[in-house]
């Protein structure tokens with residue numbers, strides 16, 4: 001069975017580089033999908049309060065039969081729950097739904113700059129980490145100016161910044177900033193929600209490597225050194241997406257994929273969400 005390699009975070013812990021995203025997976029389907037993915041070799045699951053499937057995710061982890069300590073589970077605090085006390089309450093709810101003793105990584109889902117509560121929210125994450133209920137803490141959708149402001153107000157640098165990242169939106173500025181500060185960049189919507197998979201450049205590379213376009217894109221992420229969490233509702237595609245560690249893209253291939261950048265987002269600009 002193939003397992004993803006792990007990457008080290010700035011708090012000394014490790015995270016499997018490739019995980020399963022479960023946005024839009026129904027709570028009723030999550031248990032079976034997560035247990036099935038773990039059976040295929042996945043050791044990292046990415047959920048969020050917003051996805052309303054934490055119960056199914058936790059049940060899937062338990063049903064997998066794999067030791068809890070071998071599986072990395074991320075969840076996220078939603079915008080409506082930002083603020084010190086509200087975040088602690090939200091975590092209690094997530095924790096009860098997941099029913100897993102601890103969470104490996106807890107993220108602030110969006111900076112929600114108009115609310116201006118992410119620094120208080122961050123203090124709550126530090127508290128949860130100090131209490132051992134959460135192992136690592138990080139952020140999501142933070143532009144560099146949000147990160148700079150957060151870092152200036154805290155002694156903890158986020159372990160991870162999970163952002164929209166795919167060949168159309170390679171996030172060079174965010175990646176360079178994150179690397180400079182020791183923050184691991186994690187790619188959400190790594191396949192641009194499937195919208196770029198019929199691109200002729202990817203078709204050419206897929207044919208040359210005898211792989212699928214999705215595998216080419218995921219391999220590009222792996223070689224960039226980012227954490228990557230593709231979502232699929234089908235176990236066949238879940239298996240396909242993990243099978244990206246047995247081939248390599250050349251520098252020319254990487255350059256060809258870099259040529260797909262348009263700056264186009266599939267989601268909102270973080271300055272406009274909340």
Ligand code: NDP
Nearest residue numbers: 021022023046188189190191192193194214230231232233
């Ligand atoms: P992805 O880029 O992972 O794309 C998912 C889409 O691609 C689905 O339509 C899926 O269809 C399809 N797909 C998956 N694998 C294949 C394949 N091998 N071949 C063809 N099509 C494929 O999009 P997501 O937006 O789901 O992002 C991934 C994860 O990132 C989320 O699930 C979530 O965990 C996280 N995320 C985080 C956000 C944040 O704000 N922090 C925001 C959005 C996502 P099918 O299911 O039918 O296979």
